[in-house]
Amino acid sequence: MSSLFRSPESESDPYEFIRARELYQKYGSGSCLYDFIFDLHNTTSHMGATLLRCSADDIMSLHLANYLQSSSGSQSMPCYNYLIDIPKKDNVYLQNIGKHSLCLELGPQPQGVTRADVLSRMRELVNCGLDFIDLFNQGKEFPSFETDIYRVLSRVDYPRDSDGEISAIVHSGLQDKDYVPLKPGHPIFTTMNGEDLLYDGETVVYPTFINEAAYYEKKVAFISTEKVHLKVPALKLETGAEHNGTLQ
Structure with missing residues (x-):
């Protein structure tokens, strides 16, 4: 954005x-x-x-x-x-x-x-x-109508070494799995030595913006979201004096 x-x-x-x-x-x-x-x-x-x-x-x-x-x-x-x-x-x-x-x-x-x-x-x-x-x-x-939305919970950084450098990459099992449920215990990163690092959260989340190139500088490996069900009220143009009328 x-x-x-x-x-x-x-x-x-x-x-x-x-x-x-x-x-x-x-x-x-x-x-x-x-x-x-x-x-x-x-x-x-x-x-x-x-x-x-x-x-x-x-x-x-x-x-x-x-x-x-x-x-x-x-x-x-x-x-x-x-x-x-x-x-x-x-x-x-x-x-x-x-x-x-x-x-x-x-x-x-x-x-x-x-x-x-x-x-x-x-x-x-x-x-x-x-x-x-x-x-x-x-x-x-x-x-x-009723709909499902994905609401941001948190931003997850890459694992880093003592110098602040990235020490692991996005796991192949997570790559390209945006909006796919991520369950506790599933791998999310792979270290340079080939060790899998697991998701240690307690609830299912929906990762998004996985491995986004523009987010490396923002220290974001992916953004964790939750799926929320909403009931949305009806919508109609209001033309009273307190409103601005049509959209431009």
Whole structure:
């Protein structure tokens, strides 16, 4: 996801940092100037089409995610509903500048590589999302529904030696197993000597962003989530004086 960094500029900054500052300078942050934000990303992890939200209270984005899951097809790249519940004051991502938002994380796709299937799927999801917004603006009521979401629990770092260097890699049995249940006692890392390191948690979790290339610098080997079942209320455009009317 695109962080809206506010640190001083440096000639050695990665392109993503520079681009994030440009977005912050152009659009600002936290003022909710825009009705809806689509934040488009690819990931090196085997995440399919992940529909990522930053706010548990954004009912409209839940309905949009449900619409995408039911309308856009999932033969080659299934859709997963994902939640990083971030307090508004701590949200430094692009989604923070919109009243409603959805981040599309598609993968696997190597960094610096364009894949036709991923690009086509992204285009399909965005077009389908715009169809949803058009229907909403026309006054269509979207009925209540039930759904499963994957809610972030924790970020798991790689094992490290006394110097802080990575001392083990993601286990072959975990690699590409995003959203697959991880049970206590299953291997998650392999040391350079070939020793398996096991998951020592007490509950089943669902690992995501496994071995994501961009997360090495963030000290994240994978993100652990729990599957939560939700009942989502109906949604319909409100046009009273206290509302802003249609989405733009």
